[in-house]
Amino acid sequence: MSTIKEVASVAGCSTATVSRALATPEKVSEATRARVARAIAQVGYTPNGAARNLRRRESKTIVALLPDISNPFFSEIINGIEEIAHQAGYQILIGDCERDPGRAEAYFDLLPANQADGVLLLTADVPRALVENARRQARFPLVMACEFFSDIDLPTVTVDNYRAACQAIDYLVSLGHRHIATISGPAANPICLERERGYRDTLTAHGLLDTARTQAGDFGVHSGYAQGLELLTPSRHRPTAIFCHSDEMAIGVLKAARQLGLAVPKDLSIVGFDNIRLSEYCDPELTTISQPRPEIGQKAMKLLLGLIRDEPVERHQVLETRLIVRQSTARPGAV
Amino acid sequence: MSTIKEVASVAGCSTATVSRALATPEKVSEATRARVARAIAQVGYTPNGAARNLRRRESKTIVALLPDISNPFFSEIINGIEEIAHQAGYQILIGDCERDPGRAEAYFDLLPANQADGVLLLTADVPRALVENARRQARFPLVMACEFFSDIDLPTVTVDNYRAACQAIDYLVSLGHRHIATISGPAANPICLERERGYRDTLTAHGLLDTARTQAGDFGVHSGYAQGLELLTPSRHRPTAIFCHSDEMAIGVLKAARQLGLAVPKDLSIVGFDNIRLSEYCDPELTTISQPRPEIGQKAMKLLLGLIRDEPVERHQVLETRLIVRQSTARPGAV
DNA sequence: CTCCTCATTGTAAACGATTGCATAAAAGGG
DNA sequence: CCCTTTTATGCAATCGTTTACAATGAGGAG
Numbered sequence: 001m002s003t004i005k006e007v008a009s010v011a012g013c014s015t016a017t018v019s020r021a022l023a024t025p026e027k028v029s030e031a032t033r034a035r036v037a038r039a040i041a042q043v044g045y046t047p048n049g050a051a052r053n054l055r056r057r058e059s060k061t062i063v064a065l066l067p068d069i070s071n072p073f074f075s076e077i078i079n080g081i082e083e084i085a086h087q088a089g090y091q092i093l094i095g096d097c098e099r100d101p102g103r104a105e106a107y108f109d110l111l112p113a114n115q116a117d118g119v120l121l122l123t124a125d126v127p128r129a130l131v132e133n134a135r136r137q138a139r140f141p142l143v144m145a146c147e148f149f150s151d152i153d154l155p156t157v158t159v160d161n162y163r164a165a166c167q168a169i170d171y172l173v174s175l176g177h178r179h180i181a182t183i184s185g186p187a188a189n190p191i192c193l194e195r196e197r198g199y200r201d202t203l204t205a206h207g208l209l210d211t212a213r214t215q216a217g218d219f220g221v222h223s224g225y226a227q228g229l230e231l232l233t234p235s236r237h238r239p240t241a242i243f244c245h246s247d248e249m250a251i252g253v254l255k256a257a258r259q260l261g262l263a264v265p266k267d268l269s270i271v272g273f274d275n276i277r278l279s280e281y282c283d284p285e286l287t288t289i290s291q292p293r294p295e296i297g298q299k300a301m302k303l304l305l306g307l308i309r310d311e312p313v314e315r316h317q318v319l320e321t322r323l324i325v326r327q328s329t330a331r332p333g334a335v
Numbered sequence: 336m337s338t339i340k341e342v343a344s345v346a347g348c349s350t351a352t353v354s355r356a357l358a359t360p361e362k363v364s365e366a367t368r369a370r371v372a373r374a375i376a377q378v379g380y381t382p383n384g385a386a387r388n389l390r391r392r393e394s395k396t397i398v399a400l401l402p403d404i405s406n407p408f409f410s411e412i413i414n415g416i417e418e419i420a421h422q423a424g425y426q427i428l429i430g431d432c433e434r435d436p437g438r439a440e441a442y443f444d445l446l447p448a449n450q451a452d453g454v455l456l457l458t459a460d461v462p463r464a465l466v467e468n469a470r471r472q473a474r475f476p477l478v479m480a481c482e483f484f485s486d487i488d489l490p491t492v493t494v495d496n497y498r499a500a501c502q503a504i505d506y507l508v509s510l511g512h513r514h515i516a517t518i519s520g521p522a523a524n525p526i527c528l529e530r531e532r533g534y535r536d537t538l539t540a541h542g543l544l545d546t547a548r549t550q551a552g553d554f555g556v557h558s559g560y561a562q563g564l565e566l567l568t569p570s571r572h573r574p575t576a577i578f579c580h581s582d583e584m585a586i587g588v589l590k591a592a593r594q595l596g597l598a599v600p601k602d603l604s605i606v607g608f609d610n611i612r613l614s615e616y617c618d619p620e621l622t623t624i625s626q627p628r629p630e631i632g633q634k635a636m637k638l639l640l641g642l643i644r645d646e647p648v649e650r651h652q653v654l655e656t657r658l659i660v661r662q663s664t665a666r667p668g669a670v
Numbered sequence: 671c672t673c674c675t676c677a678t679t680g681t682a683a684a685c686g687a688t689t690g691c692a693t694a695a696a697a698g699g700g
Numbered sequence: 701c702c703c704t705t706t707t708a709t710g711c712a713a714t715c716g717t718t719t720a721c722a723a724t725g726a727g728g729a730g
Contacts, residue, residue, distance in 0.1 A: 032679085070414070092428075106421075277556060338686055
C-alpha cells in the first residue's frame with residue numbers, strides 16, 4: 001500500500017534512487033542501498049506491478065492456452081513451463097478454451113493490452129484467424145507445443161508423432177498382430193493425422209493396409225469406451241490390437257473389453273499414448289508411448305522467452321518419445 | 336499498440352469521451368459513440384490494461400492457489416471458478432504450490448503489488464504466516480475452498496467431510512464389515528482429521544472402535560498402493576474394507592489387492608472419495624463419495640467477489656456430498 | 671591548479687488510461 | 701424570455717513507477 005515516494009522520503013533520497021536500488025543495485029552506493037533496504041522494510045513496501053508494467057511496457061506474464069485443464073496430460077507440461085517461467089520472473093496465466101472459442105480470443109487480447117508478453121498455445125483448436133492475425137502483428141511472441149497447424153508456420157515444440165505411431169504399430173506387428181485398429185483423437189487434429197499416417201504407412205510396409213480401421217475419439221476416457229465398443233462388438237474382423245491416441249481412451253477400451261468378455265492382453269492388445277500416471281495402475285498395466293512432458297513445457301517456454309527477447313531461436317524442436325511395454329500387449333491368443 | 340489519444344484524435348473528441356464511450360456508453364451521445372466506435376475499429380485500439388489497472392487500482396485478476404495442478408480433482412473446481420470469474424470480468428492466475436512454499440509467498444505478494452484483487456486458497460498447505468499476515472491487512476480478500484485452517488477463521492466453502500465419512504462407514508458397516516481401515520490424506524490436514532473423526536465416531540457408534548486402523552497417504556495413487564500393501568499384507572486382522580480419502584488412492588489400493596490376489600469386492604470392499612472421472616472406468620468401478628466440484632468453485636468465487644466488493648457475505652458455506660455406490664463394495668465374502 | 675572521468679544522485683518527463691470538476695449547450699419551467 | 705436543470709463534453713490531475721538527462725562532487729592525471 002505504501003509507495004516508492006514514502007520509501008524515498010524515509011530513506012532520505014529520491015524515488016529514482018529507490019528504484020535503482022531495487023533494479024540495479026550496483027549503480028547505488030553501499031550506504032544508500034542499506035538505507036533504502038531499511039526504509040523498505042520499515043514502511044512495508046511492495047512495488048506496484050501495474051505501474052511498473054505500464055512504464056516498462058511489459059507484463060512479465062505469459063498465457064498458456066490449453067484445450068482442457070482437466071486432462072492430466074497437460075499438468076506436467078504446465079509444470080515444466082512454470083519452472084522455466086518462474087526462473088525468468090514470469091507468471092503464467094492458464095487459459096482453458098474448450099468450451100467456447102470466444103475464450104481464446106479474450107486471452108489473445110491480453111497481448112495488445114499489455115497484460116501478457118507472449119502466448120504458449122497447447123492446442124490447435126482455436127480460431128485460426130486469431131493466429132494469423134497474431135503473426136501479422138510485429139510483437140506477438142507465440143509458440144505452439146504438442147500440437148501445431150499444418151499450414152501455418154509457427155515456432156513449435158512437438159514429439160515425432162509419426163515415428164511414435166510407427167514404433168507402436170511395428171511392435172504390435174512383431175508380436176504377430178494382423179488386425180490392428182486405431183482410436184484416434186479428433187479427426188482433423190494434425191497430430192492425430194500424423195499418427196494416422198504412421199499407422200497406415202507401417203501397415204502398408206507389412207502388407208496389412210487392407211485391415212486398417214480407425215475410429216475418431218476425443219482423447220477422453222468416455223470416447224475410448226464408446227469407440228472401443230464399436231470396434232470390438234463381434235464382427236467378422238474383430239481387431240486383435242488397438243492403438244489409442246491417449247491413455248485415457250485406452251482405459252476406456254479396457255472397460256469396453258471387460259464388458260464384452262475379452263481378456264487383455266490375451267484376446268486384445270492395447271497400446272496407449274502419453275504415459276499418464278494412472279497407466280501404471282490400471283489392470284493390466286498399459287503399454288504406452290511416453291512423451292517427455294516436463295521437457296516439452298520447458299523447451300516451449302525457453303523458446304518463447306527467446307522470441308520475447310528477440311534472440312535467435314531454433315524454431316522447430318522435436319523431442320523423443322519412448323515405447324513403454326507393460327502388460328496390455330502380448331502375442332495374439334497367448335496365455 | 337495504438338492509444339486512446341489516437342482514437343480521440345481520429346474521432347475528433349477528447350480522450351475522456353473515448354474512455355466514457357467504452358466504460359459508460361449511456362453518458363455519451365449516440366452520435367459520438369458511433370464516431371468513437373468507428374475510430375476504434377479504424378486504428379485497431381485495445382485499451383492498455385496496465386494503465387487501466389494502475390488508475391483504477393484493481394487488476395481484475397484473482398489468484399487460485401492449488402496444492403497440485405496435476406490432481407484431476409481440482410480441475411473441475413477450477414472450471415467452476417473460471418465460469419463465475421469470467422462472467423464478472425476477472426482473470427484467474429493459477430498457482431501451484433506443492434514444490435516449495437516460496438511459491439505461495441510469491442503469489443500472495445501479487446496482492447499488495449496490485450496485480451491481483453483476491454486469493455482463492457484451495458490448500459491449507461501454505462505458510463500460515465502468509466495467511467495471518469493477510470488477515471491483518473485491510474484489503475486482502477481471501478477465501479478458502481475445500482480445505483481450511485482449524486484455528487484461523489477465514490471465509491470458506493467446503494463439504495461436510497465429517498458427515499461424508501460417517502455415511503461411508505455406516506454404509507460399510509451395514510454391509511456387514513467389521514474390520515474397516517482408512518487410508519487418509521496427509522495426517523495433519525484438517526479435512527482428513529474431520530473424515531477421521533467421522534470414521535472413528537461411526538465405528539464407536541457400532542462398537543467397533545477397537546478395529547480402527549488408519550494409514551496416512553498423500554492423496555496420490557502411489558501412496559494408496561503403498562499403504563494398501565501395508566494394510567492388506569496377511570496378518571491376523573486383515574481389514575475387509577478400506578475407506579480412502581481420494582479416488583486416486585483407492586485405485587492404488589485396487590492394484591495392491593490385485594497383486595496380493597484379493598478379489599474386490601469379494602475379499603475387500605473399497606470406498607473412494609471425490610468421484611473423479613476415472614472412478615467409473617477402473618475395475619471394478621469405484622464406490623465413492625461425490626463432491627459437487629464445479630459448485631465448490633462457483634460458490635467460492637462468488638464469495639470472493641462478495642468480499643472484493645465489500646458486500647455482505649455468508650462466510651461459511653457447506654455443500655452436500657453424495658455416496659455413489661458402484662461395484663467396489665459388497666457384503667464381505669459375498670460372491 | 672585545471673580539466674576530465676567516473677560514480678552517485680536528483681529532476682522531471684514519460685507510460686496510457688480514468689475521473690472530478692468545470693463548462694457549454696440544450697431542454698424545461700414559469 | 702429568463703432562470704434552472706440536465707446532458708454532453710473537455711481539461712487536467714492522477715495512479716506509481718522507470719529512466720534519459722542533468723547535476724554534483726570526488727579523485728586522478730597532467
